[in-house]
Amino acid sequence: MTNKILTAVLMTLALAACSAGASASASGGQCAQTDSANVIAISAKNLRFSTSCMVAPAGTAFTVRLTNNDSEPHDVAVFRDAGYSDAIVKGDLFNGPNVTKDIAVPALPAGTYYFQCILHPADMKGTLTVQ
Numbered sequence: 001m002t003n004k005i006l007t008a009v010l011m012t013l014a015l016a017a018c019s020a021g022a023s024a025s026a027s028g029g030q031c032a033q034t035d036s037a038n039v040i041a042i043s044a045k046n047l048r049f050s051t052s053c054m055v056a057p058a059g060t061a062f063t064v065r066l067t068n069n070d071s072e073p074h075d076v077a078v079f080r081d082a083g084y085s086d087a088i089v090k091g092d093l094f095n096g097p098n099v100t101k102d103i104a105v106p107a108l109p110a111g112t113y114y115f116q117c118i119l120h121p122a123d124m125k126g127t128l129t130v131q
């Protein structure tokens with residue numbers, strides 16, 4: 001009887017973990033775009049960026065505006081390669097919560113680039129499509 005209850009509890013926990021993961025990835029499905037001032041506004045919360053993809057116009061400098069809603073420091077760095085070794089720009093790490101800083105990104109040719117928080121590279125990363 002005790003084993004049955006334990007099994008039921010474990011299964012419930014497993015299901016809860018799965019649905020939490022699904023909703024987290026679904027919320028990151030919409031790509032952040034540049035606004036009319038060429039600013040892409042994103043945020044960081046619970047060691048995650050608000051999006052896993054950004055879209056910017058080719059040949060035009062733009063700004064990534066990061067609002068850090070964590071007390072931990074975050075930044076945005078943009079790289080040419082998926083291995084995150086060839087950096088184009090690295091923003092400064094800064095603590096939140098409710099602190100916003102701009103990262104200036106130079107004009108880039110069309111292509112796929114990669115962004116991450118250099119302090120949390122495993123959990124805070126995504127693609128930047130320049131088109």
Ligand SMILES: [Cu+2]
Pocket residue numbers: 047073074075117118119120124
């Ligand atoms: Cu971070």
